[in-house]
Amino acid sequence: MKKQKKDKRRRSTQQLMGIQKITDYCITTDAGDLVFYVIKPTNISVLPAGAVSAKIRALQNTLSAQAGVELLAMNSRESFNATxxxxxxxxxxxxxxAIRELLEQDRAFLDEKQVQMTLAREFYLAVRLKNExxxxxxxxxxxxxxKFRDNGFTTRRAGKEDLKRLLAIYFEQNTTTERFEDYDGQRFLEVV
Structure with missing residues (x-):
């Protein structure tokens, strides 16, 4: 029993999440590979209602035509609501x-930043591959x-850095790191 607890404590974060490795194009898990596509969102706030409806129908048709495709939508920027x-x-x-006025100016500035970043969402398609x-x-x-490109969506397969960022946002809500390490403390290792 003690050995099991000790072994569990020594497991890496990837092992605890069931991730075997992160490659240049997928996340390899115990249940198969997960391939992700990054879909660039369209600014629908500037489109007429008919164009928005057409975009929604195109997305519905594209998603329904592919079995086993999952869609993720995540905020890729910080929220200032609590502040x-x-x-x-x-x-x-x-x-x-005078202090109240300064506080109001700060709050107004954050509101403006929040509005500017409302389009800072990232959309991902997840495709599960099992023994393919x-x-x-x-x-x-x-x-x-x-199919996504033919239906007017800008998409690309997620690379290794995209996958690490996706995991950081999904599990940790970390939106501020520029570059993610493959291993904790990797930046502190000296390259000889």
Missing amino acids: CLFYHDRMQEEKNP KPDTAYTLLSTIET
């Missing part, structure tokens, strides 16, 4: 009008990518 609430509460408590032969997998993945 804005802090400024609001702090303004209610503040007696000095390489040529079959390649054909399937190329077909999916082609």
Whole structure:
């Protein structure tokens, strides 16, 4: 029993999540490979209602035509909601009008930044491959990518850095790191 607990504590984060490795094009798990595509979102706020409806139908048709494709939508930027609430509460408590005015300016600035970043969403397609032969997998993945492009969506297969960022956002909500390490502490190792 003690040995099992000790072994469990020594397991890496990847092992705890069931990830065997992150390659240049997929995440290899105990249940098969996960291949991700990054879909660049369209700014629908500038499109007329008919064009928005057409985009939605195109996405529905594309997704329904491919079995086993999953869609993920994640915020890829930080949220300032808690900070804005802090400024609001702090303004209610503040007696000095000059300080209240500064707090209001800060809150307004954060509101403006939040609006600017509303389009900072990332959309991913996840395709699960279980024991697929390489040529079959390649054909399937190329077909999916082609269908999305044919229906007017900008898409590309996620690379290793994209996959690490996706995992960091999904599990840790880390949106600030520029480059992710393959191993904890990798940046501290000296290359000789």
